[in-house]
Amino acid sequence: MAKAEDIIAALGGADNIVEIEPCATRLRTEVKDASAVNEAGLKAAGAFGVMRQGTVVQVVVGPEADTIATDIEDILD
Template identity: 70%
Template sequence: MNKAQAILAALGGADNIMEIEPCITRLRTVVHDPSRIDEAALKGAGVHGVMRAGTVVQVVVGPDADTVCMDIEDLL
């Protein structure tokens, strides 16, 4: 499983993602059900941090955020 696949799975899968976009070093996501997010799995996928506010989740992935986001969008 590559990084994008692991992050997508940890965010609760493709059907849990409402919106995703890159922002410098982060992935800004809006999810249907925040309880499906597995923060331990996100850390295991190599993310640097996770910030949550309701259904909005920011995943700090580093300078390759654009590439990771495109890879996740391809999986959606």
């Protein structure tokens, strides 16, 4: 779960995450404040890439997207 915790932190913390869902090799997230997202932190946490459009941030994590999303949801709940 360390990777999930690192991704949460790089997305600006739990309070900044509105929604997160896995999609094949990506985590599709919606954040409250896009300026709080740390792309370098996401890459340091293992992301292969980051795509942004407004408050939507897609984090490319590979085939473990489902597992990471589940871990993040467990932490956020």
